[in-house]
Amino acid sequence: MLQLKGISKNFGGLHVLQDVNFNVAQGSIFGLIGPNGAGKTTIINLITGLLRPSSGDIQFNGQDLTSVQPHQITKLGIARTFQNIRIFKEMTLLENVIVGMHDHLNYGIAGILLNLASFKSAEAKSKARALELLSWVRLDHKAHMLADNLSYGEQRKLEFARALATEPKLLLLDEPVAGMNPAEKTELMAEIVNIKQRGFTIFMIEHDMRFVMELCEKIAVLNFGKIIAEGPPAEIRSDPAVIEAYLGKEDEAWE
Known part of the structure; x- marks a missing residue:
């Protein structure tokens, strides 16, 4: 459904993203993880048209998004939530x-x-x-x-419902469980599974590793603007490059 091919983004002399490639399959829950400043939110802003890539292509159901305006991207079937809740x-x-x-x-x-x-x-x-x-x-x-x-948790769920009101095919979630307690996280996980089972495709960026590992079917890891690993949770969990670059060398970081 969603394909990023050779995506780079520069802000002056700062190279935020470098040759990023990954695919999001229709009907899946896809996770993008990485340390602060790795470029994760920049990728969501590129997908939704708030930013333009310096090079590369973004395809959504075979359509090039790199020159499409944000409101047109919404009409094509992409909706998002924000790291900081934005409700009325x-x-x-x-x-x-x-x-x-x-x-x-x-x-x-x-x-x-x-x-x-x-x-x-x-x-x-x-x-x-x-x-x-x-x-x-x-x-x-x-x-x-x-x-x-x-x-707080209910406000986050309300933001999901409002995003779904745009009738999206793809829902982008920017750190959906940021600031939530464990009970709220468990509830939200169930809601996301419910949404996926209703036919939606979900792409999320998140720092809570337990949440990502339990929920996502495929995960890509971004470090210093580059994808260093991609695959199912079990592979990502044991990937030496991911452990060293993102989590350090202690496996307890996954717990």
Whole structure:
């Protein structure tokens, strides 16, 4: 589904990424790991069009993304979450998710102002779909609550539901369990598996090794802007280059 071929990114004389290559298979959960400053978030920003590669190609379902605008990439079927949660805390959960549907709502300003039947129908459908997405992350019972009243873990799940409201084929997660306690991590892992089982492909970057190892089917390791290993969790866990470059020489780092 997603292919990066020879991707490099320079900021002036700083080489952030150098000849990065990897593939993400449709229907899989793919993880990208690496130390701080390795270039992981830069890769997500390149995939979503917020940055342009200095060289190389990014293909999504066979389409070149390197010159496509971010809003067009969203319409093609790519959505993301952010390391720092970005929800509208003064809005309800339902309203937050409906905001994510704006590209798919089929009514204009006239329909809203004149309260036309088309607007009423689309509004009812959007509310029903938003409730369905909230049920996927088990937040539908709080649909009319202000987002500001949610716990940190619930806010993260709300952000997932809003991303899914764009009807993506590929969901990019930027450190989804950052700041979570163990119970919240376990809950979120179950939600991600649930989302994957509904037909979505997931690409994540994450520092929690236990989370990545238990969840991802394939992992790529980025170090100083270069991919140093790629494969299933068992291979990554025992790869000497990964242990030395990323985790040090103590296997306890995986625990």
